[in-house]
Amino acid sequence: MDPSSLHVVVNTNKNKGSKPVDPSLLLQHFINAMQWGSFLALIAVGYTMVYGVLLLINFAHGDIFMVGAYVGYFIGTFLLNGFDVQLPWDLPSWVVIPVTIVLTMFFTAIVGVALERIAYRPMRMRGAHRLYLVITALMAGIFLEYANLATLGARDRQFPTLFDKTVYNFAGISITNVKILVILLSVVFMAILWFIVQRTKWGMAMRAISYDRLVVPLMGISVDNIIVVTFIIGSSMAALAGIMYGTAFPILSFDMGLFVGWQAFIAAVVGGIGSIRGAMAGGYILGFTQIMVAAFLPSTYRDLIAFSVLLLILVVKPTGLFGVARRTKV
Amino acid sequence: MPLVIAIVFLITVVPSWLGVYSGYYQFVLMLIGINITLTVSLNLINGYMGEFSVGHAAFMGAGAYVASIINVYLLADSNFFGQARIAPGWSILIFPISLILGGIAASLFSLLVAFPSFRTRGDYLAIITLAVNFIFKSVIENIDKIGGPRGFMGMGGVVKAMQDVINIPWVMIWVFIVMVFSIYIVRNLVSSIMGKGIVAIRDDEIAAELMTVNTRRMKVIAFMLACGLAGMAGGLHAHAVSFINPSSYFIIQSTFMLVMVYLGGMGSLSGSVISAVLFTILLELMKPLGLYRFVVIPVLFILLMLLRPSGLMGNRELSDIFPPLRKFFGTAEERISHVPASD
Numbered sequence: 001m002d003p004s005s006l007h008v009v010v011n012t013n014k015n016k017g018s019k020p021v022d023p024s025l026l027l028q029h030f031i032n033a034m035q036w037g038s039f040l041a042l043i044a045v046g047y048t049m050v051y052g053v054l055l056l057i058n059f060a061h062g063d064i065f066m067v068g069a070y071v072g073y074f075i076g077t078f079l080l081n082g083f084d085v086q087l088p089w090d091l092p093s094w095v096v097i098p099v100t101i102v103l104t105m106f107f108t109a110i111v112g113v114a115l116e117r118i119a120y121r122p123m124r125m126r127g128a129h130r131l132y133l134v135i136t137a138l139m140a141g142i143f144l145e146y147a148n149l150a151t152l153g154a155r156d157r158q159f160p161t162l163f164d165k166t167v168y169n170f171a172g173i174s175i176t177n178v179k180i181l182v183i184l185l186s187v188v189f190m191a192i193l194w195f196i197v198q199r200t201k202w203g204m205a206m207r208a209i210s211y212d213r214l215v216v217p218l219m220g221i222s223v224d225n226i227i228v229v230t231f232i233i234g235s236s237m238a239a240l241a242g243i244m245y246g247t248a249f250p251i252l253s254f255d256m257g258l259f260v261g262w263q264a265f266i267a268a269v270v271g272g273i274g275s276i277r278g279a280m281a282g283g284y285i286l287g288f289t290q291i292m293v294a295a296f297l298p299s300t301y302r303d304l305i306a307f308s309v310l311l312l313i314l315v316v317k318p319t320g321l322f323g324v325a326r327r328t329k330v
Numbered sequence: 331m332p333l334v335i336a337i338v339f340l341i342t343v344v345p346s347w348l349g350v351y352s353g354y355y356q357f358v359l360m361l362i363g364i365n366i367t368l369t370v371s372l373n374l375i376n377g378y379m380g381e382f383s384v385g386h387a388a389f390m391g392a393g394a395y396v397a398s399i400i401n402v403y404l405l406a407d408s409n410f411f412g413q414a415r416i417a418p419g420w421s422i423l424i425f426p427i428s429l430i431l432g433g434i435a436a437s438l439f440s441l442l443v444a445f446p447s448f449r450t451r452g453d454y455l456a457i458i459t460l461a462v463n464f465i466f467k468s469v470i471e472n473i474d475k476i477g478g479p480r481g482f483m484g485m486g487g488v489v490k491a492m493q494d495v496i497n498i499p500w501v502m503i504w505v506f507i508v509m510v511f512s513i514y515i516v517r518n519l520v521s522s523i524m525g526k527g528i529v530a531i532r533d534d535e536i537a538a539e540l541m542t543v544n545t546r547r548m549k550v551i552a553f554m555l556a557c558g559l560a561g562m563a564g565g566l567h568a569h570a571v572s573f574i575n576p577s578s579y580f581i582i583q584s585t586f587m588l589v590m591v592y593l594g595g596m597g598s599l600s601g602s603v604i605s606a607v608l609f610t611i612l613l614e615l616m617k618p619l620g621l622y623r624f625v626v627i628p629v630l631f632i633l634l635m636l637l638r639p640s641g642l643m644g645n646r647e648l649s650d651i652f653p654p655l656r657k658f659f660g661t662a663e664e665r666i667s668h669v670p671a672s673d
Contacts, residue, residue: 057453122636131382132635134456135592138384139628139635142585146624258581262464269457304468307461315446318454 028173029295035179035248037287038186042241043264044271044279045193046234052210052274053223053230054124056133060115060141062261064235067144068108068242069159069252070152075107076100076160076243097162104243105236112235113228115140121224141257149254156253159246182244189240190280193233197276202229210274263290263303266310272323281321335510343506347498356502358614360570363505364563365606367512369590370599371559374516376588377596377645378525379552380532381447385459386560386587388466389436391579393561394568397432398485399476401425401569406487410476418491425492426504429565436561437554439466444553448546451535463581470576481575485568501569508566512559517599519555528552529597582624586613589631594641601643 043065050058079096119140123133166177197203205226209216217223245260246252263286271282286306293305313320342359345351351359368390375383403411405421416424442465446458471479492500519525527548530538539545568574590609594601616623634641643651 057457119632126636128635128639130452132639134382134453135588136632136635138585138588139631142582143625143628143632146621146628150621150625262460265457266461298472300472301468303464304472307464307468310461311442311446311458311465314450314454314458318450 024173025295029291031173031175031179031183033288033291034284035182035287036291037284038182039241039245039260039283040264040267040287041190041280041283042186042237043261044268044283045190045276046238047265047268048271048273048276048279049206049230049234051268052276053206053213053227054120054133055130056120056137057265057273058234059134059137059265060119060144061234061238062265063141063144063257064108064112064115065238065242065245065261065264066148066252066254066257067111068104068235068239069246069256070148070157070242071107071111071239072100072104072243072246073157073159073252075103076162080160080162100162101240101243105239108239108242109232109235112231112238116227116231145254145257152254154254156251159250159252161250162247178248182248185240185244189237193237193276196233202226206230263306266306269310270313270320272320275320275322278320278322285321339506343499343502356499357570358610360502360505360566361614362607362610363502363509364567364570365587365590365610366603367505367509367563367566368560368587369594369602369606370512370516371556371563372587372591373594373596373599373602374519374528374552374556376591377598377602378520378532379528379549380596381549382452382456383443383459384456384581384584384588385443385462385466386557387579387581387583388462389440389557389560390564390567390583391466391470391574391576392439392564393429393432393436393558394564394574394579395432395470395476395482396435396561397428397565398482398568398574400428400431401488402482402484404428405491406484408484408487410482410484414487414491418494421488421491422495422500425488425500425569429504429508429562432565433558433561436564437558439561440553440557441550443557444550447549447553460581460584463584467576467580477575479576481573483573485574486572489569489572501566505566505570508559508562512563513599513603515555515559520599524548524551532597586627589627592631592639592641593634595643595645596641597645598641598643598647600648601641601646604648605642 043061046061046064047058050056050061076096079100119136120133123136163177168175168177197206205216205221206229208219208221209223209226213223216226245256264283267282267286268279269282270286271278271280273279286309289309290302290306294302297305342363368386372383372386375381375386401421401424402408404416404424405414405418407413439462443455443459443462447455450458470476476482489501520528527538527543527545530541530543531545531548535545564579571578586609590605591602593609594603594605613623613627616626619626
């Protein structure tokens with residue numbers, strides 16, 4: 001065949017909808033959706049657990065996620081000699097990563113418990129109406145955001161690179177080891193959480209409080225201690241999400257809690273607030289919805305889609321997918 | 331009541347007219363008037379009806395954008411729309427019409443919240459109203475023709491067109507008129523039969539429904555009225571600041587409105603007025619703190635929730651504390667019978 005007689009056929013198909021979908025592109029979107037869904041699921045779990053024990057939507061949880069990311073930034077940068085402080089040892093990355101994760105979870109849990117002790121517990125002690133508790137939660141969230149903005153300044157921080165990114169290319173898609181690590185760690189920690197909730201006494205107490213909180217103290221369980229444990233677990237999960245978010249998207253800003261936290265909240269509501277299984281499922285469902293929609297629409301619509309989904313769910317099935325409607329006596 | 335209006339007019343509008351107050355004081359006075367309108371309208375939903383709406387800034391923003399776009403399109407030369415389309419002489423008439431259209435747009439937008447409120451209450455309605463904040467911001471950011479996230483301006487030209495006709499502080503006058511109008515309408519609504527229905531929804535919605543209160547109709551009326559007033563306030567705010575962007579009508583502004591309502595006391599009109607004045611002045615006084623303002627205010631509010639959750643006035647009115655004032659502020663029925671209209 002004479003090469004000069006070959007014609008190159010260009011696909012000028014203008015109608016986007018009828019474009020044949022590339023399977024490797026779809027797989028790429030799938031991996032991205034799994035990663036994004038992992039972030040949402042980890043944070044959503046925190047919202048749901050606090051709602052289960054306190055019947056309070058902890059609007060400040062998104063900002064706890066932000067605190068976790070920033071704490072991870074400070075600890076990671078410190079351990080990697082980023083602050084011009086020469087440490088007496090030079091740590092290899094396989095030590096830095098777990099140390100950073102553990103320390104960040106620890107300090108973020110302290111922030112979460114402090115929030116509960118300072119803001120929520122006094123109101124509960126006074127028997128305040130739940131409305132005032134919700135307002136307090138909103139205010140606590142705003143306090144955290146603007147405390148960050150005021151003290152650390154408006155300059156966005158760069159999350160330290162805790163390990164080198166390697167890109168794997170196969171079957172036409174590229175995956176970074178970051179994405180794999182995010183998905184793996186999320187699944188592992190959610191499995192640990194599931195184990196805690198289903199198989200330990202603390203978990204049983206948490207579930208008991210969400211069924212009938214008046215009876216639990218009668219059974220010899222200290223509700224206050226269980227609430228503290230709930231906040232510790234929820235904040236740790238959010239801190240983990242913060243570190244991984246910082247690794248995947250290294251720019252940190254003071255309103256990332258607003259940005260990501262709210263979507264995680266929608267995920268918790270979609271899954272049914274109060275149900276941990278629902279929060280995990282909701283995280284991945286919302287993640288998939290957003291990534292798939294962003295694949296076909298401009299990405300500036302992502303927030304709009306997320307919140308429209310929320311509105312739709314709340315109107316059609318307010319209890320979410322796995323939630324159980326609460327009965328109130330008239 | 332007309333006496334009080336006249337006194338306030340003399341203190342605020344006339345000196346601004348004569349140029350006694352500096353531009354900054356005039357701006358703060360306008361802000362106080364706008365905040366009073368917003369607080370009174372939000373009090374109708376949060377206080378009298380007992381719902382939990384955290385999205386009021388979105389409706390303010392809807393009114394702001396609609397009114398600004400109409401005015402800038404018609405009356406001012408701008409980078410967005412080109413030359414002014416109508417002679418400046420008409421601006422005096424077009425300005426109030428555009429405010430009203432902004433209010434109507436905000437009312438229609440509020441149906442997005444009113445209809446879900448039929449089935450959900452409490453926490454879930456709070457989520458919906460917060461979502462409305464995000465939806466509004468997202469929608470405006472996606473419309474590039476009016477600037478998107480970069481913001482919209484040109485209102486200065488509109489005000490200038492009005493002042494070319496007669497040089498008086500137009501925006502302040504309209505702020506004053508809208509403020510008086512909103513207090514009047516909300517006060518009349520809550521002391522009417524419909525108002526009793528609205529308060530009944532707060533006390534016990536199911537019992538109200540049983541007692542032939544059409545709760546759906548009440549909710550729609552309350553939401554549309556309150557958000558319409560907020561939209562008009564938003565239109566005025568846009569012309570007072572001359573530059574708006576989607577972040578000017580977002581969560582922090584909704585939060586401030588919430589603070590003003592709960593500071594004044596749910597269900598207290600005089601409380602709303604007092605707390606709006608106090609809060610606006612407090613916010614301006616704290617300007618030297620810079621960004622730490624937004625750190626101090628949430629802390630103060632949490633303390634308020636701890637120590638006096640019912641707010642400054644609880645659900646009483648000024649005329650409950652000082653009965654002789656009923657002669658000035660009361661409705662006609664109160665003036666005759668010396669008994670508060672609703673308790």
